[in-house]
Amino acid sequence: MGKPPQCYKVLVVGSKNVGKYSLCQQFVKGWIAEKPGDDGPMKKTVQINNTKVELEVIIHDVEGEEEIGKCDGVLLVYSIIDAASLTFVKTIAFQKLHAALGSRSSADSGNDKTEDGETTKLRQADEGSSKGVEMPTLHPEQVGLSVPVVLVGTKEDEAKLSRQVELADAETLSQELSCVGFFETAAPCNSNVAKAFECVAEDIVNKRANTVTHETKSGCCVVL
Template identity: 40%
Template sequence: MGKKSLPKLKIAVVGTSGVGKYSLSHQFANGWIAPRDSNEPGDNPSKIVQLDTGKYDVKVLVFRDLDDERLNDCQGVMVVYSVVDKASFQFLKTTALQKLFENLGSKAEDPAENNDPEGARNDGQNPVETPTRSPATAGLSIPVVLVGNKVDEAEMSREIEQDVGNALSRDLSCVGFFETAATCNAEVPKAFRCLLEEMTKNLGVEKKKKKSSKKNCCIIS
């Protein structure tokens, strides 16, 4: 008999250019940061991870295009900005998060409240921040961890304070918020583990639902 294959998990890592998406991914998977010229599309590191619920084959997919259909195959999202780059934080609020909600959906089926609040019109030149969502729709349909990377550079040039990141994490019902330094592996394992543990909880719920639906089925002859 062949070996039983491990359950597979896929993490989506999203954020604007230069925030350290590939560095975080390789630091988690390999314990080192890949050379910049190897950070090409399709370079998706993987790792066997031991969690309390068992071993998993984890693949990390870095996304540049938030309309990429492969996002739908992921069971968790790591949303990344740089604490030393205000524009990267604004990109999340004006573009990335809205795209994720559009493509992945929210925890509830209902649309966000105040979807087009008065005065928040987008004229194509001034991006509008993602409107405040109701508690029922605040979270994405899959677990999200918010990461503020490059904290090792923050002493001299921080542009996003920690409490600002914390506030956004709460607003989006993230399962965790971490300030990381990919270069020295600071908080990187914790951030990924937090996300993976929540992802496996969801897997457990899905398995129970499948078992329950099978029990409720009847065969008519």
């Protein structure tokens, strides 16, 4: 028997009624159930760079008291036909993720005890986010989360008649949040659904491979 695929957890985050469940169902099952049910963990095995990995997708609206668990990647989801859902993503959702998961710069630097001016700004931003204050503009390395993020717009199939979020605005937000990818999707017709999940998976796999290579060069080989 071959080695089982490495499992990675992907958090699917967005406000209510943006289509998170449909997005995940289409990716995992290839069809969408009419009503959400207790189907257990949603998992799917995909091939990334000649490597099979298992993705477990976990839906979270970050509006309740449920704690954001550890994850390897995030899909930030908004609806193209609901401008408020994009505002939710770039304020409340991203703030809570930033506070729970940390920033890219803090992950890269490790647990340094010294605190320079830039680190102080980041800490203050984290403190502000816990109070519900909109995050200040920071360097992309500080704004970016410690895990890869893909921005996903849903309901592309309804955009022609009801679009409220322009493509350029979402692309700009994707850059501001240091996302590794951005896709407009339509779950019912399976447009760009797999691409969005595979994009975050590819970045996860690449980062893990780079970590192993770096640690091997340092004289310590870690098998993940």
